[in-house]
Amino acid sequence: MSKWGDRLKKIEQLAQSFQQHPLTTPYKPRLWPCQPSSVWKLFPRQSMAISFAQSCKEDVHVFALEKENASEGQRIYLVTSYSELWHYYRTYPQSLMHCYEVIPEGAVCKLYFDLEFHKPSNNGADGKSMVFLLIQYVCGKLMEVYGIKCSVKNVLNLDSSTEEKFSRHLIFILQNAAFKDNIHVGRFILAILHPIMNKIKDESWLGNERRTNVSEMTESPEMKRVKKEERDLSFLLVKDKDGQHCSFVDLGVYTRNRNFRLYKSSKVGKNAAFTVAEDNEFISTSKKGIGVEESVFLASL
Template structure:
């Protein structure tokens, strides 16, 4: 495909009202990093600018007719823009990309229409972008196939692949009465390497039928996984050869999931997702890259106009609950950013900063029980951003996130994660410092009969700093012991 020329190139200009803190319009210079001299100018301008988006001064009329193209530092900002933009442009989407030179897993988000995005995406050289499969959005059935070639050296790939396709075809018929032909209806993209088989399968079901959302696929995928394990002709082992697994990753059906795009590679890698040589979706036709791009999207163009399978939404799967909360959890409070427990928030951030200084609280969910006409908070679940360290594997997960459970009754905390290989496994229970535990129970006593019990306390940096200054000795002892854990 020939590269697009000047009409689709943009120039980034700054003025005194521009800011990187809201949204920025994306061009190649910003995406891949400007020269050092320009970076200094951008940094100086950033310190003196009031909040207002940067605008593309030379966007063509053709580009403008397809809608805006903006980037955001946070997912919630991108989703808010999506809701606003979609009122005018129905095929507005959110895409994401990892930032070169930033901490592992840190992302930026891009909001644009499919048409505008393709004009830009097809004109750039390096691509490391992902489709964000937004919550409760109709989408095609999709799969992320993978296995380690190093721990499965004697595996017969043809048998494993055919076994997956045959069971998928059979279950689509038995569960939904859908007749499919894996060779004609399933688009396959491949990015395999010498050490790993990796492919995406996008299912084009009869009549363009889609699932109500990606989370609604979970029950079906559970049935498929059970079927694959039950009558497997060949065993597939996980990456460290400790457990039998299946060909597809069951962790990719979470809310607001990132799924790598056609023609993109992972940041720092060279292997891109291309049309698999063994894919016969197009028959003898030779599709354009644009055609493959649209056909490979999990959320297709005009998704809300397509017929949907009538299946219930599966929202009970997330978050996974620890056994201590399983007995009775009638009420759930949740939010993003700071929780109602600022001292605990700051303490947990201190813990996570061992792995990443830029960590922050993406989401929290408090758990409570009701008894004797009183509601009692029993714990809180934190979902940190930019921290994926897992005690089970002794390192950070590459893609799946972690969550941390703080138990107010036992005064301890532990780490779990969403990776299928770690499901049901948690870290050891770590005791909370006594001054942190005291602050939790003090808040519960003060708010036991108040509607404001779950309200997020306005964050006062000085108050929190003073709180930790008063407990410096105990805090220092805790983190000395915390560091010793990793030296053993």
């Protein structure tokens, strides 16, 4: 059998495994008007799941599932509604503990960030302060570029840090506003962080940054503003395991059909699931029939 045939067989076995271990308390839709009919379908390939979701009359979404002992990077794709996923997600966390939201290409989405740094390589780095400074800066740029007012109270702050790695997800819950898709989110973030990104490629600036330059006296106001932003964003510069400078903000999470790890989920082989961070100031608004934890879950999507 070809390698592709072997892989397809393993994926089909994985799908069968999920189906053979039923989540015994069935989802009962329509208990509240906001709950859609039951849809729960598994697919071996992401493209198949996305096609089905797009053709489904119900308000369904695509999720990627990982399972312990499966081949590295191997995922199975689930199509269901938010309410049905939550029903099983909260009741049987072991079955769905490695779950990712698939952000479909071209779909409207929230502004989101994946933040991380290697703790041993960044002794003295204050992750909480870095998160707060970033939120302040982004809120200022949202007002400057789009006229959108927001604060730290509009940002869901999720934490999956370990002894070795500081790790956060930020999801901006903006009033009556969202981005066209996650590609546009990425462009916005790259644009507002541009003043510091080029510095990562040129480490020589680190030694020169504190030197007084006489030419600064004759710089234009615009040049002075750019240099001030570079200094203001210097907290985004961190070091990786090899001691190389990199960004606190992961710019690789704005690709098409991105898989973004869910609240309460961990990576395969890891125990650090995303939980609400200690310094989170966002408070989700509960609706009738929806508890606080489900409200946080829905806000994170």
